[in-house]
Amino acid sequence: xxxxxxxxxxxGKVVALESISLEVERGETVVIMGPSGCGKSxxxxxxxRLTEPDRGEIILNGQxxxxxxxxxxxxxxxxxxxxxxxFHLIGRLNVLENVMFHLVLGGMERTTAADRALAALKKVGLxxxxxxxxxxxxxxxxxxxxxxxxxxTNPELMLWDEPTASLDPILVGEVLDVMEELVRTTxxxxxxxxxxxxxxxxxxxxxxxxxxxxxxxxxxPDVVFADPESEIGRxxxxxxxx
Amino acid sequence: xxxxxEEEKVMLSxxxxxxxxxxxxxxxxxxxxxxxxxxxxxxxLDSYFGDALDDMIGEYGEYDVILHIREESxxxxxxxxxxxxxxxxxxxxxxxxxTIAGQxxxxxxxxxxxxxxxxxxxxxxxFGGVPGLNGYTLIIEPSIxxxxxxxxxxxxxxxxIEAIPGVEFAFRDGSxxxxxxxxxxxxxxxxxxxxxxLAQYQIVELRFPMGFEVDTQQVGDEAIxxxxxxxxxxxxxxxxxxxxxxxxxxxxxTLVEMRDFLMSYASKVRITxxxxxxxxxxEQIAVQGTSGQELEPTxxxxxxxxxxxxxxxxxxxxxxxITRGSIxxxxxxxxxxxxxxxxxxVITDFVGEVELENERYRLAYAISESLxxxxxxxxxxxxxxxxxxxxxxxxxxxxEALMQLEVLQVQMRQLNDGIAxxxxxxxxxxxxxxxxxxxxxxxxxxxxxxxxxxxxxxLENLDIEEMRTSLNGISEQIANVQDIDVQAIIQQIEFxxxxxxxxxxxxxxxxxxxxxxYLGGQVxxxxxxxxxxxxxxxxxxxxxxxxxxxxxxxxxxxxxTSVGMVNPDARSEIFRxxxxxxxxxAGMLAIIYTGVILVLDHAxxxxxxxxxxxARKPVTNRWLRIFDPIKILGGSxxxxxxxxxxxxxxxxxxxxxxxxxxxxxxxxxxLIAIFAERxxxxxxxxxxxxxxxxxxxVQIMREIVIPAGRPGIMNLLNxxxxxx
Numbered sequence: 001x002x003x004x005x006x007x008x009x010x011x012g013k014v015v016a017l018e019s020i021s022l023e024v025e026r027g028e029t030v031v032i033m034g035p036s037g038c039g040k041s042x043x044x045x046x047x048x049r050l051t052e053p054d055r056g057e058i059i060l061n062g063q064x065x066x067x068x069x070x071x072x073x074x075x076x077x078x079x080x081x082x083x084x085x086x087f088h089l090i091g092r093l094n095v096l097e098n099v100m101f102h103l104v105l106g107g108m109e110r111t112t113a114a115d116r117a118l119a120a121l122k123k124v125g126l127x128x129x130x131x132x133x134x135x136x137x138x139x140x141x142x143x144x145x146x147x148x149x150x151x152x153t154n155p156e157l158m159l160w161d162e163p164t165a166s167l168d169p170i171l172v173g174e175v176l177d178v179m180e181e182l183v184r185t186t187x188x189x190x191x192x193x194x195x196x197x198x199x200x201x202x203x204x205x206x207x208x209x210x211x212x213x214x215x216x217x218x219x220x221p222d223v224v225f226a227d228p229e230s231e232i233g234r235x236x237x238x239x240x241x242x
Numbered sequence: 243x244x245x246x247x248e249e250e251k252v253m254l255s256x257x258x259x260x261x262x263x264x265x266x267x268x269x270x271x272x273x274x275x276x277x278x279x280x281x282x283x284x285x286x287l288d289s290y291f292g293d294a295l296d297d298m299i300g301e302y303g304e305y306d307v308i309l310h311i312r313e314e315s316x317x318x319x320x321x322x323x324x325x326x327x328x329x330x331x332x333x334x335x336x337x338x339x340x341t342i343a344g345q346x347x348x349x350x351x352x353x354x355x356x357x358x359x360x361x362x363x364x365x366x367x368x369f370g371g372v373p374g375l376n377g378y379t380l381i382i383e384p385s386i387x388x389x390x391x392x393x394x395x396x397x398x399x400x401x402x403i404e405a406i407p408g409v410e411f412a413f414r415d416g417s418x419x420x421x422x423x424x425x426x427x428x429x430x431x432x433x434x435x436x437x438x439x440l441a442q443y444q445i446v447e448l449r450f451p452m453g454f455e456v457d458t459q460q461v462g463d464e465a466i467x468x469x470x471x472x473x474x475x476x477x478x479x480x481x482x483x484x485x486x487x488x489x490x491x492x493x494x495x496t497l498v499e500m501r502d503f504l505m506s507y508a509s510k511v512r513i514t515x516x517x518x519x520x521x522x523x524x525e526q527i528a529v530q531g532t533s534g535q536e537l538e539p540t541x542x543x544x545x546x547x548x549x550x551x552x553x554x555x556x557x558x559x560x561x562x563x564i565t566r567g568s569i570x571x572x573x574x575x576x577x578x579x580x581x582x583x584x585x586x587x588v589i590t591d592f593v594g595e596v597e598l599e600n601e602r603y604r605l606a607y608a609i610s611e612s613l614x615x616x617x618x619x620x621x622x623x624x625x626x627x628x629x630x631x632x633x634x635x636x637x638x639x640x641x642e643a644l645m646q647l648e649v650l651q652v653q654m655r656q657l658n659d660g661i662a663x664x665x666x667x668x669x670x671x672x673x674x675x676x677x678x679x680x681x682x683x684x685x686x687x688x689x690x691x692x693x694x695x696x697x698x699x700x701l702e703n704l705d706i707e708e709m710r711t712s713l714n715g716i717s718e719q720i721a722n723v724q725d726i727d728v729q730a731i732i733q734q735i736e737f738x739x740x741x742x743x744x745x746x747x748x749x750x751x752x753x754x755x756x757x758x759x760y761l762g763g764q765v766x767x768x769x770x771x772x773x774x775x776x777x778x779x780x781x782x783x784x785x786x787x788x789x790x791x792x793x794x795x796x797x798x799x800x801x802x803t804s805v806g807m808v809n810p811d812a813r814s815e816i817f818r819x820x821x822x823x824x825x826x827x828a829g830m831l832a833i834i835y836t837g838v839i840l841v842l843d844h845a846x847x848x849x850x851x852x853x854x855x856x857a858r859k860p861v862t863n864r865w866l867r868i869f870d871p872i873k874i875l876g877g878s879x880x881x882x883x884x885x886x887x888x889x890x891x892x893x894x895x896x897x898x899x900x901x902x903x904x905x906x907x908x909x910x911x912x913l914i915a916i917f918a919e920r921x922x923x924x925x926x927x928x929x930x931x932x933x934x935x936x937x938x939x940v941q942i943m944r945e946i947v948i949p950a951g952r953p954g955i956m957n958l959l960n961x962x963x964x965x966x
Binding site for chain 2 (some may be wrong): 046048050051052058064070071074076077078079080082084086088089090091092093097102103104118
């Protein structure tokens with residue numbers, strides 16, 4: 001479904017991505033892990049071109065993402081859910097509006113959009129907070145709104161950019177539970193950037209380990225964490241065993 | 243190497259998907275609102291001041307004269323003006339307006355039938371007797387004011403100007419000429435025509451330095467002949483204005499007299515110059531003065547020392563003038579040591595003995611003593627008169643006594659003779675009488691001897707009449723003295739004493755210096771000749787050298803002036819200034835408005851553009867960094883908005899041309915584009931969310947950026963299109 005080939009991204013003299021190639025099957029849950037600054041977020045943002053890669057190729061459903069026109073890119077983005085590390089909710093809109101507004105702007109009837117938004121909010125357990133504003137919510141709740149907003153379009157691909165990194169440990173669980181539930185109950189292809197090793201072990205079909213902008217190891221979780229080849233893999237193994 | 247078109251692509255894609263319409267509407271509305279704002283506020287100010295002015299000086303044409311009256315006389319002036327209006331100008335309008343700096347101002351509007359040349363030229367004669375009048379200003383409308391009309395061409399000009407259509411008549415007001423129009427609408431063309439007429443003339447002025455006595459008629463004619471040869475085909479006439487020359491002469495004479503008086507009134511300073519010192523005129527000398535401080539070379543002079551400027555040097559003697567400080571109040575001569583003083587106030591070496599005499603104090607002392615003398619003289623004459631009267635009385639008594647003695651002498655002789663003739667035998671009574679008489683005569687004779695005469699005959703020889711004549715003469719002289727009005731003399735001398743200037747030496751010295759500066763020609767020009775050039779002009783600098791040679795005066799200079807200058811009348815001038823102020827205010831407001839609107843609205847767009855661009859490939863092209871499209875957009879936008887608003891609001895800042903305004907707008911726009919994120923930061927996370935959710939740029943702008951941005955025109959416009 002998704003095919004990345006020789007992807008490069010550089011910020012000045014800093015190399016963020018170096019020759020990244022990756023293939024993700026439909027319905028597959030791929031967890032990308034690695035130390036901070038290794039290029040995980042850059043990689044995931046390049047997929048829907050929130051960040052423009054310097055070179056390489058991104059093929060989604062047989063379509064070259066980098067060759068898309070502005071309007072085609074916008075269409076593609078509507079079918080790719082994106083969950084941000086820092087939620088990125090619209091501060092002046094309430095919970096319901098945050099989840100439905102892009103549906104309306106995309107041409108959907110307001111009532112239909114509201115129904116779908118409510119359904120999405122129900123999935124994340126926030127259907128009782130529709131009229132609240134982001135600043136009235138906890139971090140975990142805000143992130144669940146962010147998840148609902150990504151889910152509401154029934155995307156075929158979900159990109160998760162460290163969704164629990166901004167949460168305090170107590171709130172992490174509620175988000176991970178929602179994510180795990182979604183993995184289990186939907187057939188959506190998921191690309192998840194996270195540091196949550198046990199979560200990865202539980203939900204991932206495949207683990208991709210990155211370091212210094214490069215993929216250093218990939219494979220099934222039980223393989224990667226049981227017998228890692230890379231230094232990063234070994235570190236994660238030690239973490240699991242501790 | 244990056245494709246140079248990438249930057250433009252970012253901007254084009256940003257505007258292309260629909261936001262360009264919003265942007266165009268925003269710019270048009272910004273410009274319209276800016277023009278309305280700038281010109282509206284400027285117009286309001288203009289209108290406010292115009293109304294205030296109307297309140298102060300009346301409506302256009304309502305009044306013709308402003309009379310300036312001393313505040314304390316305004317009540318009396320009002321009564322007199324009402325009387326004048328009643329007597330000479332029935333139906334006149336009279337109003338008192340502002341009192342400024344102790345001067346009340348009255349407006350006087352002449353009735354229509356009184357707006358004649360005769361009355362207007364002689365307006366001063368009507369109001370000359372108004373109590374407290376300090377002057378007047380003609381504000382008759384509609385009119386054109388020609389300032390400084392040369393007297394030599396006034397009549398000729400008046401004739402030509404009155405022939406211009408739209409001119410009612412022209413009249414003289416001091417050195418100005420006021421052209422009264424039939425209607426205000428003729429003002430522009432009549433002004434133009436008057437300027438054309440004035441341009442036909444030129445005054446070439448020949449100026450001679452101070453001290454040159456010039457026969458202005460003869461030299462003027464010579465100069466005309468010379469100029470005629472150099473620039474033929476024009477008419478020339480000598481129109482040297484006598485008024486100014488005579489006044490100047492009188493002024494200069496007064497100055498000279500004043501200087502001489504001040505010099506004699508100032509303390510006398512004589513310097514016995516030390517043989518080793520070379521003293522020059524203009525050098526400064528310091529003496530101790532009344533301070534107890536000795537002067538010490540290399541020290542600085544203090545305020546208590548007396549500073550003297552050397553005014554003349556005669557060998558080993560010099561004279562000076564006190565320019566700072568004063569000497570003691572004494573009739574005695576003061577001798578002190580004098581030291582040189584540098585310009586920075588440092589005392590140098592001993593230069594000589596300085597004698598100082600306080601002439602003012604001596605004069606005051608002499609006047610005081612004179613007053614005492616006169617008071618004594620008055621008393622003396624009274625006492626002398628009484629003494630003469632006494633002497634006259636004594637003389638009369640003496641004369642009577644002498645006559646009685648003579649009678650007694652005769653009677654005694656007769657008695658003696660009678661006794662002798664009475665019998666031969668002396669009786670004891672006869673003997674006694676004889677003895678008594680002899681004794682009496684002897685006593686009388688002795689008295690006469692004691693009186694210096696030796697006998698009664700000698701007493702008779704005293705010239706009583708001569709003595710009386712002498713006494714009468716003295717009496718007459720005393721009477722003459724008494725006839726003198728000593729009190730009047732005393733009063734006048736006291737008056738002179740009181741009116742003597744109360745000046746210190748340093749004030750006198752500074753005044754003399756100033757007068758010398760004037761007399762030295764630095765301030766007042768010397769003699770001058772004015773030549774009127776008809777039907778054209780000459781280059782005065784070209785003829786200057788020739789005139790210097792031909793008239794044998796290398797110090798002669800030539801200047802060119804016009805015969806008059808068209809000025810708008812006072813009211814028009816005020817309105818012109820108000821109009822200028824309005825245009826300046828509009829200009830300033832346009833600049834401020836452009837800055838504010840760029841910050842409130844356009845900085846948000848620049849910030850968004852910058853954010854979007856940052857997500858793209860970074861710019862590596864050096865030229866694109868220099869000619870950054872966002873900065874160029876900012877500059878261009880600033881230039882467009884400011885220039886258009888400036889022009890539409892009819893703004894005009896002096897010395898600032900339209901290209902400069904466009905440049906100013908460009909700079910403002912450029913700066914705002916550079917610092918856009920500081921002026922108007924955008925929520926980048928929300929924008930990124932919008933992008934991730936597949937919103938177009940126009941949707942991101944309308945639903946995310948603008949609603950969260952600063953309140954402005956864009957924010958207001960956006961509400962029509964905003965869905966959430």
